[in-house]
Amino acid sequence: MRDSVDWHPSPGELMDVLDGAPDHGLRAHVAGCAACRARLDEARQGLRLAADAEIPDPPPVYWEAFGRKLAGRLENEPATWQRRRMAPALVAAAVCVMIVGALLLGRRPKPTPTPHDTSLPQWSALPAGEDAGLMVLQAMDPTDEELGAAAGCLGVAECLAGLSEEESGALAEALRDDLAGGARMETEL
Amino acid sequence: MTAATLGSALVLASTGKRGIPSSARMRHDDREDVLACQRGEREAFERLVERYQRDVYRLCYRYVNNHQDADDMAQETFLRAYRAIRAFRGDSAFATWLYRIAVNTCLNFRASRKPDPGLIDTASAGSPAVLDDLEREERFRLVRDAVQRLPDKQRATLILKIYHELTHEEVAAIVGSSVGTVKANLFHALGNLRKLLGLTGQK
Numbered sequence: 001m002r003d004s005v006d007w008h009p010s011p012g013e014l015m016d017v018l019d020g021a022p023d024h025g026l027r028a029h030v031a032g033c034a035a036c037r038a039r040l041d042e043a044r045q046g047l048r049l050a051a052d053a054e055i056p057d058p059p060p061v062y063w064e065a066f067g068r069k070l071a072g073r074l075e076n077e078p079a080t081w082q083r084r085r086m087a088p089a090l091v092a093a094a095v096c097v098m099i100v101g102a103l104l105l106g107r108r109p110k111p112t113p114t115p116h117d118t119s120l121p122q123w124s125a126l127p128a129g130e131d132a133g134l135m136v137l138q139a140m141d142p143t144d145e146e147l148g149a150a151a152g153c154l155g156v157a158e159c160l161a162g163l164s165e166e167e168s169g170a171l172a173e174a175l176r177d178d179l180a181g182g183a184r185m186e187t188e189l
Numbered sequence: 190m191t192a193a194t195l196g197s198a199l200v201l202a203s204t205g206k207r208g209i210p211s212s213a214r215m216r217h218d219d220r221e222d223v224l225a226c227q228r229g230e231r232e233a234f235e236r237l238v239e240r241y242q243r244d245v246y247r248l249c250y251r252y253v254n255n256h257q258d259a260d261d262m263a264q265e266t267f268l269r270a271y272r273a274i275r276a277f278r279g280d281s282a283f284a285t286w287l288y289r290i291a292v293n294t295c296l297n298f299r300a301s302r303k304p305d306p307g308l309i310d311t312a313s314a315g316s317p318a319v320l321d322d323l324e325r326e327e328r329f330r331l332v333r334d335a336v337q338r339l340p341d342k343q344r345a346t347l348i349l350k351i352y353h354e355l356t357h358e359e360v361a362a363i364v365g366s367s368v369g370t371v372k373a374n375l376f377h378a379l380g381n382l383r384k385l386l387g388l389t390g391q392k
Contacts, residue, residue: 012372039380046379049386050351053332055250066242066260067235070267074231077271 008036018043219283226274234274238267241284244353245291251348252295254333262298266291281362288353289363292345335385343378346371 009017009026017026017040030036163171219240225233242263249262269290277286336344342364349360350371361371 010373011376012369015372015376018376042383043376043379046381046383047351049332049382050336050347050379053329053336053352055247055329055333056256058246058256063242066246066263067238070238070264071235073264073268074234074271077268 008033014040014043018047216282216284220279223274223277223279223283227277234271237270237283241287242267244284245287248288248291248348248353249295251333251336251352252292252344253298254337258298262291262295265298266294269294282359285355285359285362288349288355292349292363296341296345331386332382335382338385339378339381342366342370343374343381346374347378347382350375 007029009029013026014030014036017023017030030040219237222233222236222240226237245266246259246263249266250256250259253259253262266287270287273290277283336347339347345364346360346366349355349363350357355363357368357371360366361368364371366374
């Protein structure tokens with residue numbers, strides 16, 4: 001590759017030549033290559049220009065002020081060892097907050113029953129105050145879904161809709177008997 | 190001229206500036222102070238500041254080219270170093286680590302200030318004849334301005350290598366490049382500096 005007529009050192013390799021690093025034949029190439037020699041001369045000139053760029057030195061009093069100003073700012077910084085000691089405490093505090101939050105979420109009160117929940121179920125044949133079964137159910141405060149789930153369906157309405165003709169008839173019969181019994185009791189009383 | 194580079198030799202001969210410790214191994218007093226600082230001794234950090242404030246300030250000045258901003262950047266550099274020193278494990282020299290913070294601080298500052306102007310039209314720069322007639326201070330300012338206009342990596346490489354005499358390896362560690370890239374960037378930076386000062390075609 002390096003023997004090729006078209007080959008020239010890379011900028012990094014030319015920098016090595018400029019630095020005086022071991023050249024691995026680079027110097028010989030540069031000596032015989034006008035293009036590379038020109039690039040190297042340009043870089044040397046750039047180096048001389050770069051050297052010609054002193055910056056003004058602040059007076060000694062500046063450094064005292066610099067130190068004082070920095071010390072003032074460091075005062076407002078938590079010290080490195082304080083941060084190290086605080087780290088476990090912060091982690092512990094974060095864990096506590098998470099635990100308390102989880103507990104509070106877990107103990108969230110049940111939603112208050114809506115008026116629909118407290119209304120008299122349509123299947124009750126008796127006034128609410130006299131239907132002992134209903135009173136028990138209301139005390140248990142079951143939702144429609146809970147009632148339905150007990151019967152193996154999603155809700156009371158779905159349970160009723162799912163009854164066969166025979167079952168519907170039997171239910172109607174039972175309700176009639178119930179009503180008749182209630183009426184008898186009222187008459188006897 | 191053996192190990193010393195031609196570049197360093199030229200710069201040292203012409204400016205006589207003191208560079209930061211260029212050894213990759215951390216100075217003993219730096220190591221002691223870093224450990225003390227990590228134990229919580231603020232005085233140890235103040236000793237580190239005292240030791241490096243001039244170098245950091247000069248590095249920042251090369252980037253921002255005015256005293257006020259250089260002062261702000263140097264303060265910010267030490268503040269960031271203080272916040273991060275607990276995480277410093279000594280894998281590199283303290284100076285290298287501190288310089289990396291300074292370079293990043295300056296780059297962030299420049300990015301927030303204005304877009305990088307990039308390479309200027311060489312026709313707008315002064316001609317060699319005019320350059321020769323300028324007073325010394327003005328010439329310094331022109332070169333500093335030209336350094337400002339170099340692309341970020343070239344500028345960082347030139348500043349760290351030429352003005353702070355770091356090794357190629359240290360510069361590579363600071364700017365996050367390979368050694369080969371650092372050498373190439375430096376070579377391009379020197380050529381571009383010459384162009385920026387309107388010296389195209391001059392020997």
